[in-house]
Amino acid sequence: MSKIVYxxxxxxxxxxxxxxxxxxxxxxxxxxxxxxxxxxxFEAAKELEAARDVIAGSLSVSPTEIFFTSGGTESNNTxxxxxxxxxxRRGNRIVTTAIEHSSVxxxxxxLKKDGYEVIFxxxxxxxxxxxxxxxxxxxxxxxxxxxMAVNNETGIIQPIKLVSxxxxxxxxxxxxxxxxxxxxxxxxxxxQKLGVDLMSISxxxxxxxxxxxxxxxxxxxxIVPLHYGGEQERKIRPGTESLPLIxxxxxxxxxxxxxxxxxxxxxxLWEYCKEKVLEIPNVYINSPDGVLPYILxxxxxxxxxxxxxxxxxxxxxxxxxxxxxxxxxxSHVLTAMGLSPERIDSAIRISFxxxxxxGDIDIFAEKLAEGMKNLAKSR
Amino acid sequence: xxxxxxxxxxxxxxxxxxxxxxEDVLIKNIKRRVNCITxxxxxxxxxxxAVTPYKDNVDFDEIEECISKIFGIATYSRACIAEKNxxxxxxxxxxxxxETLNEINSFKVESKRSDKKFPLTSxxxxxxxxxxxxEEFPHLIVDVHNPDLVxxxxxxxxxxFIRGAAKKGAGGIPVGTGxxxxxxxxxGIDSPVAAWTMAKRGLSLTAVHFASPxxxxxxxxxxxxxxxxxxxxxxGRMQMYTVPFTKIQEQIKDNCPEELFTIIMRRFxxxxxxxxxxxKNCGALITGESLGQVASQTIGAIxxxxxxxxxxxxxxxxxxxxxxIIEISRKIDTFDISIEPFEDCCTVFTPKHPRTKPVLKxxxxxxxxxxxxxxxxxxxxxxxxxxxxx
Numbered sequence: 001m002s003k004i005v006y007x008x009x010x011x012x013x014x015x016x017x018x019x020x021x022x023x024x025x026x027x028x029x030x031x032x033x034x035x036x037x038x039x040x041x042f043e044a045a046k047e048l049e050a051a052r053d054v055i056a057g058s059l060s061v062s063p064t065e066i067f068f069t070s071g072g073t074e075s076n077n078t079x080x081x082x083x084x085x086x087x088x089r090r091g092n093r094i095v096t097t098a099i100e101h102s103s104v105x106x107x108x109x110x111l112k113k114d115g116y117e118v119i120f121x122x123x124x125x126x127x128x129x130x131x132x133x134x135x136x137x138x139x140x141x142x143x144x145x146x147x148m149a150v151n152n153e154t155g156i157i158q159p160i161k162l163v164s165x166x167x168x169x170x171x172x173x174x175x176x177x178x179x180x181x182x183x184x185x186x187x188x189x190x191x192q193k194l195g196v197d198l199m200s201i202s203x204x205x206x207x208x209x210x211x212x213x214x215x216x217x218x219x220x221x222x223i224v225p226l227h228y229g230g231e232q233e234r235k236i237r238p239g240t241e242s243l244p245l246i247x248x249x250x251x252x253x254x255x256x257x258x259x260x261x262x263x264x265x266x267x268x269l270w271e272y273c274k275e276k277v278l279e280i281p282n283v284y285i286n287s288p289d290g291v292l293p294y295i296l297x298x299x300x301x302x303x304x305x306x307x308x309x310x311x312x313x314x315x316x317x318x319x320x321x322x323x324x325x326x327x328x329x330x331s332h333v334l335t336a337m338g339l340s341p342e343r344i345d346s347a348i349r350i351s352f353x354x355x356x357x358x359g360d361i362d363i364f365a366e367k368l369a370e371g372m373k374n375l376a377k378s379r
Numbered sequence: 380x381x382x383x384x385x386x387x388x389x390x391x392x393x394x395x396x397x398x399x400x401x402e403d404v405l406i407k408n409i410k411r412r413v414n415c416i417t418x419x420x421x422x423x424x425x426x427x428x429a430v431t432p433y434k435d436n437v438d439f440d441e442i443e444e445c446i447s448k449i450f451g452i453a454t455y456s457r458a459c460i461a462e463k464n465x466x467x468x469x470x471x472x473x474x475x476x477x478e479t480l481n482e483i484n485s486f487k488v489e490s491k492r493s494d495k496k497f498p499l500t501s502x503x504x505x506x507x508x509x510x511x512x513x514e515e516f517p518h519l520i521v522d523v524h525n526p527d528l529v530x531x532x533x534x535x536x537x538x539x540f541i542r543g544a545a546k547k548g549a550g551g552i553p554v555g556t557g558x559x560x561x562x563x564x565x566x567g568i569d570s571p572v573a574a575w576t577m578a579k580r581g582l583s584l585t586a587v588h589f590a591s592p593x594x595x596x597x598x599x600x601x602x603x604x605x606x607x608x609x610x611x612x613x614x615g616r617m618q619m620y621t622v623p624f625t626k627i628q629e630q631i632k633d634n635c636p637e638e639l640f641t642i643i644m645r646r647f648x649x650x651x652x653x654x655x656x657x658x659k660n661c662g663a664l665i666t667g668e669s670l671g672q673v674a675s676q677t678i679g680a681i682x683x684x685x686x687x688x689x690x691x692x693x694x695x696x697x698x699x700x701x702x703x704i705i706e707i708s709r710k711i712d713t714f715d716i717s718i719e720p721f722e723d724c725c726t727v728f729t730p731k732h733p734r735t736k737p738v739l740k741x742x743x744x745x746x747x748x749x750x751x752x753x754x755x756x757x758x759x760x761x762x763x764x765x766x767x768x769x
Contacts, residue, residue, distance in 0.1 A: 042598055060440065064715055165482060193440065260436075 005317040005360045009205070010152055010182060010295055010351035015248070016207035018255045023209060023248035034241055035232065044243055051250035055214055058253050059199070060190045062219060067236045068246050071213040072181040073103035075200030078215055078237070080107040080146060082223030083175040083198060084116065087143035090173045094118045095137045096146040097129050097158070099333040101179055104146050117141075126288050127156035127337050134166045142172040149183035153333040153349055154287050155295030157187075164195025175221055181205060181213070185256050186263070186294050197221040203245070207353070208252035212245035257354055267293040269352050269361060276365035280372055286334060286347060296350045297334075299343040300368065303375045308348060311371045317364050320349045380474060381460040382439060384446060385533075385540060386428040389453035389550055405451040405553040408615065412445050415769075425493055425535060431460075443546075448613045450579050451556075452548030458533075458540040463497060468504070468532060469511050472541045476530060479543055480512065483527035485520045488512070490532040497534045504532055550579065554615050557581025560663040560693065561656040563648060564588050564603055564619075566723040569667030569696055571606045571713040572704050576695040577665045578614035585659050586617055586767070587652045589624040591727055599721040607767045609713045616768035620655055623761050627754050628728055635745045638734040641675045641725075643746045646687035647755070653688045654759050663691045669704065670697050674733035683742045 006014065026047060032040030034048045049063065056063040069075045084094065096108050098120040105120075112118040121133045129147070138145060145167055147158050164176050177198040180189055185206035191199045198221065202213035217223060217236065229238030256262075270293035277283045277298055286297040300308055305321030312319055334344045350364070386409070391401040406421055409430060413419045417437045419430050430446065439457060446455050459475035461467045480486065490504035499507065508530065513519055533540040560582045562574040574584055588603045600621060607619055624647075631643050652664050668676045675684070685692060696704055708714040 037596060037598065039597065042596075042601070045598075046601070060438075062712070190440070 003316065003363075005363050007350045007352065007356065007360065007364060008318045008320045009353035009356075010349065011320050012204045012210065013207045013353050014355065015204075015209050016252055016255060019208050019248040019252040022251040023244040026244040026247045030243065030247075034243060035230065047247050048241055048243060051247045054250040054253050055201075058185075058256075059201075059216060061192065061216055064234075065216055065219055067215045067217060067233045068241060068249075069213050069215055069237055070211055070242070071204070072101070072179070072200055072202035074237075075181075075202070075213050075215040076101065076103040076146075076177075076179055077107050078226050079177040079198040079200060079223065080104060080111070080144065081226055082236075083144045083177060083221075084111055085224035086222050087173055087175065091141040091143040092117050093137075093139065093142040094144045094146070095121065095134070095142055095174075096144075097121045097123070097148070098336045099123055099127070099151055099153075099156075100146065100148050101152055101181065104148070104177075104179055105332075108146070122336050123156075125338050127151065127154050127291075127333075129158060131159070131162060131166070134163055135170075138166055138170045138172055138174065140170065140172050142167075142170070142174040144177065145174050146177040146179065148179040148181075149189065150180070150187070150292045150295075151333060152182045153295070153331055153347075154297045154337070155182075155291035155293070156288065157183075157290070157292055160194045160196065168195065175223070182295070183292065185253065186259065186266075186292060188259055191216050191218065198223070203249035203252060206252055206256060208249040209245050212242055212249045214249075262354060263293065265354075266352050269293070269356060269358065270296055272358055273350060273361045273365070276361055277368060280365070280369045282372060282376075283368070284343060286337075286339060286343065294352050296352075298348050298350065299339075299346045300348060300372055301342050301346050303372065304345055305347055307375060308346070308368070308371055311375060312364070312367055315363075315367050317367055319364070320351070321347060380471060381431070381435075382475075383429050383431040383458055383460055383540070384439070384442060384455055385458050385542065385545075386430065386446065386455045386548070387453045387545070388426060388428065389451055389548065389552065391451055391552055391556075392426055401451070401553060401556050404556050405449075408449055408451070408553055408555065409446065411615070412449060412769075413442055416441050416445060424537065427535075445612075446548070447546065448549055449553075450549050450551035450581070450613065451553035453550065454545040455548050456531075456542045456545035458542035461539040461541055463494070463534060463539050465499065465504075465507060468539050468541065469508060472508055472512060472530065472532070473515050475541055476512075476528075476543060477516075479528060480516045480519060484518070485522035485526045486512065486528045486530055487521055487523045487526040488530045488532060490534070492534045494534050494536050504534065508532055549613065552579075552581040554578050554581060554613075555583050557583075558663075559583045559585060559659065559661040560665050561585050561587050561652050561659070561661045562665040563652055563667075564607065565667075565725050566599055566603045566606065566717065566721065567667070567725070568701075568708050568714065568717040569669060569672075569704055571610050571667075571711070571717065572707045573665050573667035573693075573695050574607075574610045575613055575707065575711050575713075577693055578610070582614075582663075582665075584610070584614050584617045584665075585655070585661055586619040587622060587648075587655055588619060589622050589648060589651075591625040591628050592623075594625065594628070594727040595722050599723050602716060602719055602721055604765060604767065605716050606713050608769060609711060609716065611767050612769040613711065616766065618659075619765040619767050621763040621765065622651055622655075622758050623763075624758065627758060630749050630754065632728050634748055637730045638732055639737060639742055639745050640728060640730045641733050642680055642683050642737050642742050645675055645680075645684040646742070646746055647751075649684055649688040649692070650751075650755055651758055653690050654755065655762070656690055661690075663693050664688060665693045665695070667696055667704075668694045669699055669701070672701070674735045677735045679736045680734075683737050683739050686739055686743075 032044035034045040184201040199216040461471035490501040
């Protein structure tokens with residue numbers, strides 16, 4: 001097959017060479033258990049702490065506030081259940097949004113079944129949750145607020161700092177969790193500045209391996225762990241640390257380009273792609289202006305998302321329909337944004353990484369146009 | 380809009396003819412620290428130091444945090460540099476403080492005019508800026524007694540500055556103005572606090588750590604390195620001397636009365652530290668002892684250890700409770716490292732019933748059964764030096 005055009009970087013990314021090499025190095029040479037007292041264990045522990053320093057540095061927080069997990073879903077679950085269990089005596093309300101990742105939505109649904117009052121705030125047509133909705137929902141009975149920084153389907157950015165201001169004015173004891181899986185490495189994230197208590201990040205969205213992520217827990221914020229066992233990760237996440245993955249994660253973070261420069265370059269790709277696909281009849285843009293330019297959500301009205309996805313894949317072009325985790329389910333994010341059923345049915349998510357070029361977009365746009373012609377005809 | 384950090388010096392402003400040299404050291408310390416983050420212009424005028432990055436778009440939070448850890452600074456604040464005319468002052472005040480002003484309910488404006496050629500007097504400046512901000516942010520009320528925020532306008536010789544609240548600095552006097560001293564560091568809670576406390580009084584530090592492999596592990600030594608790194612964020616870089624201590628401890632154990640083990644061990648530590656101190660031109664030893672905390676820290680025991688050494692020994696924690704010490708260790712972020720459970724040389728071979736009221740004569744007699752000078756020479760000869768920096 002000819003060149004692969006990978007435009008599904010919000011689903012996952014290719015592991016960069018530096019990270020892959022690091023994982024191999026740790027697996028074959030620094031294979032000690034970081035908890036072992038001997039030299040090999042100590043060397044492994046040093047690698048672990050060096051990795052923690054890198055992740056902490058990238059968020060401008062203290063290394064003692066970083067806890068490694070198996071990825072975004074575990075970080076989100078740990079944060080949501082951990083915070084609610086820690087504060088259950090102080091209130092009963094959980095405030096989140098209708099457009100969270102399933103690992104927050106489903107966790108919140110479970111808590112709802114357990115008797116908590118869970119409020120899912122809906123966005124307006126721009127995809128952003130209006131400020132007033134937060135003000136009305138967050139009361140003194142609220143123990144957890146969970147809002148994602150960047151939506152995984154549309155790239156829409158939520159006003160995190162604003163929400164934290166609302167929480168502190170509300171007089172509620174709530175911990176504030178932010179799912180920053182899509183935002184990490186792409187926007188400057190400083191939990192302290194944003195007023196966030198808990199923040200989830202993941203490795204495989206930024207060219208690190210799958211199966212590893214981290215949870216930031218602000219010093220002083222207490223959560224109850226989900227798992228019980230050894231003393232690893234200060235008892236928040238017991239179990240022998242997955243050192244090869246953790247170190248590879250840190251390596252991927254180390255080689256991330258400067259966020260601002262990269263943002264500029266990806267913005268250009270975003271604009272270029274938008275321009276290109278709008279030349280094709282019946283193609284619409286679902287991502288409003290001002291979103292994170294790493295994600296462009298479009299609708300090729302007339303052709304179902306999945307059909308177009310398979311058609312493009314035949315030519316080695318990989319995009320996604322909505323969010324990969326939903327696997328074909330109707331997008332709850334686009335529904336919440338009030339898009340027409342035809343637009344939702346034909347939504348395609350294009351997501352960029354540092355490895356994409358304008359040439360990739362040319363190939364994609366050409367095939368998309370071809371698909372619109374051929375597939376629409378065959379209907 | 381150009382931002383800067385304004386620094387007011389602490390008690391060094393009270394120094395007489397030496398003041399210049401204290402200020403010079405402080406400026407040198409600030410330069411060395413902030414330049415690790417981004418190159419900055421550091422200049423002093425009218426007893427205020429202004430730290431201004433050469434580049435735009437730098438991380439001010441990081442610079443601020445770094446400045447908050449430099450001794451000799453009473454207060455510091457982020458400020459916006461305006462031109463010396465009211466138009467510029469007003470527009471800068473509005474733009475620079477917008478985010479903060481939107482979050483609060485009341486404010487007042489204070490002005491300082493050290494440039495008396497500026498056409499408005501201080502009260503006039505305050506009135507004008509206050510009136511303007513109240514108009515631009517209609518939700519704000521002016522409260523002169525209990526405002527949420529005091530906006531300060533400073534009109535100086537070379538520019539005007541607008542700033543919000545000033546933050547408390549680390550206090551103390553600049554590191555390096557007080558000479559050099561050796562800190563005996565074990566890995567517990569107390570010694571890093573003692574080190575920090577004396578650095579606050581202007582001392583540059585050299586650390587001495589005693590390691591007894593295989594009774595103590597390389598993890599214990601690594602723990603000390605990490606502790607010193609934390610301390611060095613305040614005290615500046617230092618050298619750590621790791622002294623091989625196994626043989627001495629074994630010799631004491633085999634040849635001296637059990638109940639005197641700790642006292643004799645501490646005498647050796649003092650003697651070795653003094654040797655290193657004299658080599659490094661240090662004028663004192665620092666320990667983390669607190670009276671009555673353990674058997675070796677009773678008045679009698681301290682008397683016996685003190686006798687082993689001719690240099691002054693500073694014990695800044697001598698009158699402090701454990702709780703007070705822990706409070707500082709949390710503040711300087713060493714507590715979590717200190718409580719990691721690795722054996723250190725002070726916990727190896729500890730006697731079951733240590734003597735709390737040792738008699739100096741018997742202690743010296745017992746120690747002198749050992750080849751003291753030989754043991755010390757050997758230990759000092761085999762020290763390992765580690766460079767520590769923040």
